[in-house]
Amino acid sequence: xxxxxxxxxxxxxxxxxxxxxxxxxxxxxxxxxxxxxxxxxxxxxxxxxxxxxxxxxxxxxxxxxxxxxxxxxxxxxxxxxxxxxxxxxxxxxxxxxxxxxxxxxxxxxxxxxxxxx
Numbered sequence: 433x434x435x436x437x438x439x440x441x442x443x444x445x446x447x448x449x450x451x452x453x454x455x456x457x458x459x460x461x462x463x464x465x466x467x468x469x470x471x472x473x474x475x476x477x478x479x480x481x482x483x484x485x486x487x488x489x490x491x492x493x494x495x496x497x498x499x500x501x502x503x504x505x506x507x508x509x510x511x512x513x514x515x516x517x518x519x520x521x522x523x524x525x526x527x528x529x530x531x532x533x534x535x536x537x538x539x540x541x542x543x544x545x546x547x548x549x
Contacts, residue, residue, distance in 0.1 A: 446525065448486040451535040453502060455480035455510065456528065477539065482506045483530060500535050507542040 448454055458479040488499040502508060510533055513521060523530045 446484055448484045448532075450486045451489050451500060452486045453482060453500065453533045453535055453538065454484040454523070454530050455508065455533055456483050456530055458507065476512045477509050478512050479542070480508055480510055480531065480533075482508060486535075502535070502538060502541060507544070508538050509540045509542060510537050511539060513537070 446454060458481055482502050482504055485500050485502055485504060488497050490496070491498050513531075513533075521532045523532055
C-alpha cells in the first residue's frame with residue numbers, strides 16, 4: 433500500500449472550527465499517484481493528509497453553513513506557509529506533528545490511485 437492511500441493514524445479527539453483543516457504533512461516523493469509536482473512548484477506546494485475538518489463557514493447572505501470540500505483521509509496539496517506562519521500553525525498531538533490550515537490554503541485534492549488487482 434502506498435504512502436498516499438494509507439488510512440490516517442488515529443488522532444486524539446480534536447474538533448476543528450469553521451473552515452480550519454488539520455493536516456499531517458507527507459514528506460518524501462514529489463509524485464502523488466499519477467500527478468507529479470515539478471521541482472519549480474515544490475518550493476511553494478506541500479502534500480498533506482487531512483486528519484480533521486471544521487464544519488464549514490456560514491454564508492453571509494443566507495446564514496446557511498457551507499461544508500468543506502475535503503474530508504478526513506484526503507491527500508491534498510497546499511500552499512507552503514512562511515516559516516513564521518508554519519511555526520504558529522504547527523500542533524503537536526502526542527508524538528505526532530500536524531499543521532492547522534484554512535481551507536483557502538488548500539490547492540487540490542489528489543485522487544487516490546486505483547488498487548492494483
